[in-house]
Amino acid sequence: MSALRIGVIGAGIMGADHANTLRRSIRGAEVTAVADVDLARAKAAADGARAYDDAFALIADPAVDAVVIASHDSVHAAQVVAAVKAGKAVLCEKPLAPTLAEGRQVLREIGDTGEALLSLGFMRRFDPGYAALRQAIDDGSIGAPVLVHNVSRGVSSAPNATSEFSITGSAIHECDVVPWLLRSPVVEVSWVAPRRSAQAVEGLQDPQLIHLRTADGVLSTVETFLNARYGYVVRCEVVGENGTISLTEPARVVVEGDLARSTGYAADWRPRFADAYRLELQAWVDSVLAGAPTSLATGRDGVAASAVAEAVIASMHNAGRVTKVEAP
Numbered sequence: 001m002s003a004l005r006i007g008v009i010g011a012g013i014m015g016a017d018h019a020n021t022l023r024r025s026i027r028g029a030e031v032t033a034v035a036d037v038d039l040a041r042a043k044a045a046a047d048g049a050r051a052y053d054d055a056f057a058l059i060a061d062p063a064v065d066a067v068v069i070a071s072h073d074s075v076h077a078a079q080v081v082a083a084v085k086a087g088k089a090v091l092c093e094k095p096l097a098p099t100l101a102e103g104r105q106v107l108r109e110i111g112d113t114g115e116a117l118l119s120l121g122f123m124r125r126f127d128p129g130y131a132a133l134r135q136a137i138d139d140g141s142i143g144a145p146v147l148v149h150n151v152s153r154g155v156s157s158a159p160n161a162t163s164e165f166s167i168t169g170s171a172i173h174e175c176d177v178v179p180w181l182l183r184s185p186v187v188e189v190s191w192v193a194p195r196r197s198a199q200a201v202e203g204l205q206d207p208q209l210i211h212l213r214t215a216d217g218v219l220s221t222v223e224t225f226l227n228a229r230y231g232y233v234v235r236c237e238v239v240g241e242n243g244t245i246s247l248t249e250p251a252r253v254v255v256e257g258d259l260a261r262s263t264g265y266a267a268d269w270r271p272r273f274a275d276a277y278r279l280e281l282q283a284w285v286d287s288v289l290a291g292a293p294t295s296l297a298t299g300r301d302g303v304a305a306s307a308v309a310e311a312v313i314a315s316m317h318n319a320g321r322v323t324k325v326e327a328p
């Protein structure tokens with residue numbers, strides 16, 4: 001196979017971004033089709049490739065070897081199952097499915113051979129900052145970790161965002177990256193929140209605070225604040241027995257003037273994680289072309305993150321009670 005012929009499903013913010021990155025920056029990749037229920041969006045993102053208004057037609061297209069799924073969370077499961085059953089490698093954006101039950105059902109339907117075709121888009125694993133954190137923990141440079149502090153803030157939430165979506169759509173990244181950093185599964189969680197920000201839409205508790213306890217005894221805090229207004233910010237500090245290690249705020253320039261020194265913030269996640277998306281897509285294409293196991297998060301990792309998210313939501317609905325995470 002000279003180039004991997006890729007179909008992208010969902011041509012919104014992420015799908016259009018992935019299609020552009022695949023075309024511009026990824027060796028061995030060719031975007032041959034884009035599908036979106038909104039055909040005009042599919043055509044715009046296709047940039048001359050085939051455009052479909054039906055994801056299943058794209059999956060059946062013989063000119064598509066592999067599929068990137070960046071559609072709405074609620075339709076990931078059906079699209080993953082169809083693409084894997086068609087024998088196509090899949091990179092599905094997080095989450096695998098909105099609920100743990102649906103995620104488990106996907107793994108049952110595709111079986112062990114299908115699982116080998118499935119990768120999940122937990123791109124923080126490819127972010128150079130997170131990779132350096134993990135390396136430093138492994139090297140023992142800060143001693144054994146005892147705490148991890150995570151902060152995830154956005155400018156404004158989608159109009160229909162809910163308290164539960166803040167977990168399954170946003171904190172799901174920490175549900176994956178914390179156990180990945182520590183090499184230890186999350187076994188227990190709890191949820192707490194301050195008064196609701198006046199900027200939050202009805203039905204959304206914003207901000208929220210989560211505690212994740214991993215099997216190694218490390219406690220992690222996660223602040224998720226979708227309407228923080230001032231910029232898109234992701235922070236992570238690992239506190240060890242001999243020191244701490246933190247992500248730095250990525251900035252290319254500092255502006256000094258008017259008695260102040262400042263750097264800018266991204267408006268959303270795309271500039272912050274551009275390197276991570278590119279490295280993730282390259283790793284995916286390389287492994288599919290080589291017929292090698294995925295180096296990305298797997299379907300099982302997706303189900304494990306959903307099990308943590310589900311426990312957090314159970315705690316949210318149960319006055320913040322400490323809640324065990326079901327074995328995925």
Ligand SMILES: NC(=O)c1ccc[n+]([C@@H]2O[C@H](COP(=O)([O-])OP(=O)(O)OC[C@H]3O[C@@H](n4cnc5c(N)ncnc54)[C@H](O)[C@@H]3O)[C@@H](O)[C@H]2O)c1
Pocket residue numbers: 009010011012013014015035036037038041054055069070071072073075093094095121122123169269273
């Ligand atoms: N990894 C990350 O950092 C990250 C960041 C943002 C979003 N995401 C995930 O990526 C996915 C897309 O998010 P987005 O921000 O681009 O959303 P979006 O709303 O901008 O785009 C989703 C697109 O999917 C299309 N769509 C909906 N149902 C479809 C169907 N049945 N078939 C084909 N197309 C369909 C919509 O018309 C829309 O164009 C979501 O699953 C989201 O959770 C991941």
